[in-house]
Amino acid sequence: MNWPQRFEAELVRLGVQPVVARRLTADTAAQAGEHDADPDGFFGPAHLYARHLVAELQTPAAGTAPERCVPGQVMLQLSGVGKRYRRRAVFSGVDLTVRGGEVAAIVGANGCGKSTLLRICAGLTPPSCGTVHRTRRVGFVPQDGGTAGWLTAEEHFTLFGAAAGMVPRKAISTGTHLASLLAWRPSRVQPVQELSGGTRQKLNLVLGELHGPDLLLLDEPYQGFDQGSYLDFWRQVRSWRDAGRAVVVVTHLLHELQNVDHVLDLGAVAGRVA
Amino acid sequence: MTALVVAGLSAREVTRRRTAMLLVISLPLWFYLVRRDLTGQSMRMLTLGIAWAVSTLTLFVVNASRGVDPRLRVSGASVAGIIGGRLIAMSGFGVLLATAYLILVAIDQDIQRFWAIAVTMLITALIAAPFGSLVGALLPRELEGALALLSVCAVQMLADPAGLTAKFMPFWSGREIGTYAVDGTGIEFLWRGLAHGALVWALCTGLTLAVFARRLRLARYPEPVPDSR
Structure with a gap:
């Protein structure tokens, strides 16, 4: 061609x-x-x-305000949430409310507890203090791992679809469609361990979204993405937001903060604790 | 449904580890061949080889899924579905392995109570899957888990079967039923072996589920109160 x-x-x-x-x-x-x-x-x-x-x-033309839907119901509400490992306080007093149709970014220096806070939101790690209110349907995309190296992408769709109560055929077609939105066509035979780091992250992202969650928790999901995939990712975030979903994304790329509705600087919160 | 999907995919995952599979499948054969001239010894070694092979492979599968399991839980899978599915797959693999070696024994050995040898191998394979899973649940790294399994199998091999130490080992049942099959001892050997095997299987399965239920537990958060906007 x-x-x-x-x-x-x-x-x-x-x-x-x-x-x-x-x-x-x-x-x-x-x-x-x-x-x-x-x-x-x-x-x-x-x-x-x-x-x-x-x-x-x-991208909206310069000078025109982007068309935004009205924020919907609260999907995630953190009040005074803190985490402590034995005597060491990682963070405390974290407040955050994210509604449907909103994107929140969690920023902060390495080690300030961004991933821990996201795991708390997912329910995988219990908070040491504070209260969490969260919608039931949630998708979680970890920073790395979270896939089985010997299985193919389609088998991952089947596995994660089964976990959410989807029949295999629907899970595969949904996964394939979501992958195409990230400009990726999954191979039927290639095990995940043979995929590049960026493609594995695309799989991670698709798996988090496969069951159509109301709240997406993304932990630096664009690691290893090339420029095009990175643009696809943020386009996807905007489409989730426009579809009325809530998105919480851990990031340290500050130039993307113009695309989000709330910014939680966990470094500042952790600084108050220290 | 989740358990069946997990079982099917775990089985596929195992078959793709070709080198590991080859080594694991052939391991009991070497155990058998070194004592092939002595029926009783060869049966005990073969049974122990099957135990080691199945438990080690289960350990690898459990460790390989460590990153996936929490995400499956968040997506809605139950602990019983995830762990149960994996145990079904690995028990199935154990039964297949035991059956293959049973055919070898049927051709190569002359055993009076052959059916009891079949029970020995099957019960060992069925115990090995939850035992490997339990070791994998307690020891997060493959090397540590493999060394622990090696230690257990070595003690099982060397301990006096009549002594207390051997009775605390997970595969003592195979030894007892094997003695009944090969040496023509009384029926009490068979019952003791079956009872021990059932107890160990229940313990290993229950503890595996308990450990994973704790590790994969999700915090239950109340839903946000709907507002009037």
Whole structure:
């Protein structure tokens, strides 16, 4: 396939209507032609430019406020939550309320307890003090691990689908569809241990979302992502938010905080404890 | 349903560990061959080899799932579904392994109470799965778990079967029923072995479930109060 064909195929794979993809491809080729340049040299690799263009098209024009849905019911409410390991207090007095249609970011330095707080939200670690109110349907994406190396992606969909009461066929089709939103087509035979780190994280992300949770807890889920996947990820976060879901994401990429509704600086909270 | 899916996928996972599978399947054979000329000894060694093989493989499977299990719990799976499914898969593997070696014994040895040898091997395989799972639950690293299993099997092999130490070992039942099968002893050997085997199986299964129920417990949070907005 030549560059325009690869570009058009990638656009379609990213969910652009075929007619629109064809028009964009023609426009792009014409633009390169005007400069008498080879598209590969002018725009870079076809699949990356396709992702870049899709992300650009979905970004609201400058000066216009992004369309946002009204925040819904409370999905997660932390009041005075603290965690202590023996004598060492990790953090205390954490308050956070996240409603449906909102994104909250937990930031802070290494070791300040971001992952611990997320595990508390998931119910995997009990808090030492404070109260947690949380919706029942929750998806948890850990920072690393969380997959079985000898199983394929489809088998993971089946396994996690069964845990949530889904029949295998539905779990596989849902997982495959969610993977396509991250521009990933899972192999039927490749065990997870042979996937790259970034692709494993995509699997992690899909598994967290597979059963359609109301609240998504994401612990730096973009580790190992390339630029295109990273853009896909934040696009996905926005689509979850627009669908009325609540998202809590642990991050230390401060330039992304413009995309979130609440920022909890756990480093500052931990600093108060120390 | 979760248990059956976990069982099926655990079985697939095991079959993909080809090198480990080959070593584990062949391990009882070496135990058997070194004492092939002595029927009683070869049966005891073979049974112990099956115990070691099944429990070690179960240990590996349990440890490999350590990162997945909490996420399955968050997604809605029960502890019984996850751990039960894995035990079903590994017990099934143990029964298959024992059956294969039973065929070898039927061809290669002349044993008066052959059916009792079948009971010996099957009960050993069935105990080995929850025992390996329990060791995996208590010792989080594969090396530590494998060394613990090695120690147990070594003590089981060397301890006087009439002594107290041997009776506290998990695979003593196989030894007792094996003696009944090969040496033609009284029926009390069979009953003692069956009772010991049932007790050890129940203990290992119960403790495995208890350890994982604690480790995989989820905090129960109340749902937020709906507001009027």
